[in-house]
Amino acid sequence: MDRLSLTDAQWAKMQPHCLGKVTDPGRTGGDGRLFLEAVLWIARTGSPWRDLPPSFGKWNTVFKRFRDWVKADVFKRIFDAVSDEPDMEYAMVDATIVRVHRHGQGAKGGLRARP
Template structure:
């Protein structure tokens, strides 16, 4: 693949949290960056695993590896590592973004016209 979705800076933050190393035997020690690129391709396109392009390897192997990583909470660790320093750019909320319906602005019940309490003549 010529073009990656992950930048080198993003990959540098993710790499320590991945399972296996290139020197480890088995499928967990293969190219972790290419595997994460495959997962991101699936997420971006919404395609089933069977439609994974051959450049990412066998779809069945990628899915089994995805399942193993999911059960080991690797994706949660990666997410936590990437969100250590949030920029909060999209967390700003003000009145121009969120509008409340006029019925939801006041207290319960609202104003009521109450007649004067006049004792009834017996």
């Protein structure tokens, strides 16, 4: 299966924060990178968990692991790790999105009785 979302550099930053490594106590998870790819696939497509392609594993197993990671704040730690150097390649401000309040445009405000 092609790795479409994560680059090797991104995975290197995320890997130390993932649960289920061999050095962790308790059971170890499957492939952490494949699991993160599955979570990113769900986020990217907006599909329900049941529509997860079988190449990522059983949807219920992936969902249970996702729920465990949410409870352990793993995604917050991963986000903090990868957001230390933001890539501003796609950052932009568009005037069709950012609206100025009418007072900032110089418009006359309020209702007035005109003669």
